[in-house]
Amino acid sequence: QVRVAESGGGLVQPGGSLRLSCAASGFTLDYYAIGWFRQAPGKEREGVSCISTSEGSTYYIDSVKGRFTISRDNARNTVYLQMNSLKPEDTAVYYCALRWDFCSAYFYEYNYWGQGTQVTVSS
Numbered sequence: 001q002v003r004v005a006e007s008g009g010g011l012v013q014p015g016g017s018l019r020l021s022c023a024a025s026g027f028t029l030d031y032y033a034i035g036w037f038r039q040a041p042g043k044e045r046e047g048v049s050c051i052s053t054s055e056g057s058t059y060y061i062d063s064v065k066g067r068f069t070i071s072r073d074n075a076r077n078t079v080y081l082q083m084n085s086l087k088p089e090d091t092a093v094y095y096c097a098l099r100w101d102f103c104s105a106y107f108y109e110y111n112y113w114g115q116g117t118q119v120t121v122s123s
Contacts, residue, residue: 002026002112006096009117012086020081020117022096029072033103034079035110036070038092038119048094049081050103059103063089086121093118 008020022034035050049070050059058070069082079096094117097110104110 004096004098004112004114006094006114006117009094009119011120011122013123014087014121016086016121017082017084018086018119020083020094020096020119022079022081022114024077024098024112028074029077029079029098030074031101032098033101034070034072035097035099035103036081037095037097037107038090039095040092043092045095045107047105047107050105051079052103053101057103059105083119086119088121091119091121 003025005023006020008018010018012018031053033050033052036048037045038048039045048061048064049068051070051072060068067085071080096114098112099110
């Protein structure tokens with residue numbers, strides 16, 4: 001059974017940190033690119049970050065560069081998104097998504113999705 005599950009969201013104060021996890025069951029992540037997307041109320045879904053396999057590259061939208069770090073632990077079949085210096089505008093539901101090999105900024109090019117985890121940044 002294929003399953004993708006995010007965890008690690010929660011309520012944090014501005015300037016705080018969270019680490020999101022994306023764990024896959026039923027298959028290996030070794031040959032998949034993993035993207036993180038987020039969607040805030042009234043906003044369109046946007047790609048936040050991605051880590052590729054063959055390319056060996058990471059990508060970030062400008063608004064999170066220097067604050068977020070994506071990493072992969074193939075032994076644990078898990079991808080992480082370390083989020084530091086969080087801002088209220090980071091508040092959203094964060095989704096983990098998978099596609100074959102290469103990163104894409106477009107959500108419709110991803111094949112597997114987690115259920116989402118809520119990140120709320122407020123005082």
